[in-house]
Amino acid sequence: MADQILTADIxxxxxxxxxxxxxxxxxxxxxxxxKFRGDDFKTFTDVLDAYLEPFGGSxxxxxxxxxxxxxxxxxxxxxxxxxxxxxxxxKKRFGLTKVYIVNDFAAMTRSIPxxxxxxxxxxxxxxxxxxxxxxxxxxxxGFGVGYxxxxxxxxxxxxxxxxxxxxxxxxxxxxxxxxxxxxxxxFISVERVSSGSGMVDVHKAVSQRQGKSxxxxxxxxxREKARQGDPVALEVCEIRAAATMGAxxxxxxxxxxxxxxxxxxxxxxxxxxxxxxxxxxSRFLKRGKRSDYMADIPIYLLSNARAALYxxxxxxxxxxxxxx
Numbered sequence: 001m002a003d004q005i006l007t008a009d010i011x012x013x014x015x016x017x018x019x020x021x022x023x024x025x026x027x028x029x030x031x032x033x034x035k036f037r038g039d040d041f042k043t044f045t046d047v048l049d050a051y052l053e054p055f056g057g058s059x060x061x062x063x064x065x066x067x068x069x070x071x072x073x074x075x076x077x078x079x080x081x082x083x084x085x086x087x088x089x090x091k092k093r094f095g096l097t098k099v100y101i102v103n104d105f106a107a108m109t110r111s112i113p114x115x116x117x118x119x120x121x122x123x124x125x126x127x128x129x130x131x132x133x134x135x136x137x138x139x140x141x142g143f144g145v146g147y148x149x150x151x152x153x154x155x156x157x158x159x160x161x162x163x164x165x166x167x168x169x170x171x172x173x174x175x176x177x178x179x180x181x182x183x184x185x186x187f188i189s190v191e192r193v194s195s196g197s198g199m200v201d202v203h204k205a206v207s208q209r210q211g212k213s214x215x216x217x218x219x220x221x222x223r224e225k226a227r228q229g230d231p232v233a234l235e236v237c238e239i240r241a242a243a244t245m246g247a248x249x250x251x252x253x254x255x256x257x258x259x260x261x262x263x264x265x266x267x268x269x270x271x272x273x274x275x276x277x278x279x280x281x282s283r284f285l286k287r288g289k290r291s292d293y294m295a296d297i298p299i300y301l302l303s304n305a306r307a308a309l310y311x312x313x314x315x316x317x318x319x320x321x322x323x324x
Contacts, residue, residue, distance in 0.1 A: 004031070005316050006063035006096075008048075009104060009308035012080030012141030012197065013038055013266070017051045018306065019060055020313035028114055028310045044083040045093060052094065063090070064100040064316040066107035066308050068142055070161065074101055080141045080197050100319055103159040104308060108264050109136040109146030110157050110318070111304075111311030119304040120262065123276055124284075126298030128260045135257035136302070137162065139244055140265035143191035147255050154318065162251055163191040167243060170283070173209065177239060180205040193243040196267050199236075206235045223270065240267075241274035246283035252297055253287060264302045272301055 004019040007030070015038055018030035034051055041047040052059055067085060069078045074087035087099040112120075112134060128134075130150070137145040143163025149156040167188045169178045181188045181201060192198040199219055207214040212232055217225070225233035244267075252261050261284075263275065274280060285294050304310075 004060050004062075005313050006060040007309040007312040007316075008063070008065045008067075009107065009312065010044065010065060010067045010078065010083070010085075011038075011104060012068050012078060015041075015044075015047050016306070016309060017048075018309045020309060020316075022313070022317070028313050030306050030309050030313075033306060033309075038081055038083070044085050045090075048090075048094065059095065061096055062098045062316070063094075063096050064102065064107075064312045064319075065090075066102050066104040066312045066315075068104045068140075068144070071101050071103055074099075076101055076103075098320075100316060102312065102315055103144075103146075105136065105144030105146040105264075106157045106159045107308040107311035107315055108144065108302070109134075109148045109159070109311065110155065110315050111302075111307040112136060112148055112262060113155060114310040114314050115302075115304060115307060119302065119307065120300040121303050122298065123263065123272070123301055124281065124297075124299035126260070127296045128298050129258040132258040133158075133255055134259040134262060135248070135252050135255055136262045136264055137248060137251055138263045138265035139163075139191070139195040139240075139267035139271075141196045143189075143195045143247075144265060145251060147257065148259070150259070157315070162247075163195070164189045165247065165250070166190070167193050168246055168250070170242070170246065173235070174239060174242070176209050177202070177205050180208055190243060190247040194240050194247065194267070195265075199240075202239060203232075203236050206232055206239065210235070219270065223274075226274070237271065237274045238277075238279065241271060241277060241280040242283050244268070244271070245275055245280040248299075249284035249287065249294060252284075253290065253293065258293075258297055261297055261299045262302050263299065264307070268301060269303065 009016040018033040134148040145162030147158040226237040
């Protein structure tokens with residue numbers, strides 16, 4: 001266990017853990033994978049205790065935690081959950097010799113070169129520029145954004161808070177939706193419209209816009225009703241898909257991501273049929289004078305639930321190499 005790295009992917013909804021080790025073939029192996037619901041634990045140390053308890057005294061001594069929140073000086077508080085992590089405290093409490101804390105989309109982004117073709121489902125074909133950045137972004141509980149930039153001898157990961165950019169409505173009904181949401185929240189971000197944490201707000205706003213009573217429903221029920229043509233559910237899904245793909249286009253254009261675009265996050269996986277629709281894809285592609293810029297950018301869906309653990313392990317290696 002001394003050679004294994006304790007990796008974690010800590011999101012607003014779930015916490016995933018595993019022990020990573022680089023194999024002779026260059027691939028990562030994740031052993032002892034486990035997933036926990038965040039709502040079942042009061043603090044991060046509680047869930048880490050639960051993961052490590054079966055190992056007894058034979059525990060990993062090196063760790064990297066990828067967390068859904070802005071990291072500063074080895075400390076972070078999750079954006080969508082009241083958990084805080086401090087690398088110094090974690091070292092002391094769990095007997096760790098080395099601890100890194102990184103943004104969750106830094107790990108997700110860094111995972112891309114560690115994955116296989118089977119982990120990336122092609123959504124839109126294209127011709128990737130191997131020297132250009134790759135955009136890795138999408139909605140989960142929040143909306144993460146990262147760029148993977150090729151550099152000599154490896155990769156540089158640039159994480160951003162791009163999910164908090166302003167929502168950009170393009171149709172009359174979207175402008176009406178924006179007006180309704182602004183009356184309650186003021187500034188409206190892409191995350192508010194696209195992510196899981198904003199789902200209820202969009203559902204309420206669409207119900208109000210259509211003059212219908214709001215009835216709470218799960219995301220799965222809303223998607224199923226949308227497939228059946230229910231007006232409210234269909235508009236909810238179409239609005240969120242258009243917002244997501246419009247944001248992906250903005251981010252690809254502003255970040256020069258001609259190396260490709262990777263949709264990540266749990267909402268992306270569950271909403272992909274709506275993201276692939278002609279209307280949603282047009283939000284990505286139609287850029288006026290620069291529509292030609294977007295035409296050759298391939299788009300993929302990241303389908304490996306352990307991707308952030310692979311990426312975290314690779315980041316651990318990168319950080320150790322730079323420190324040596």
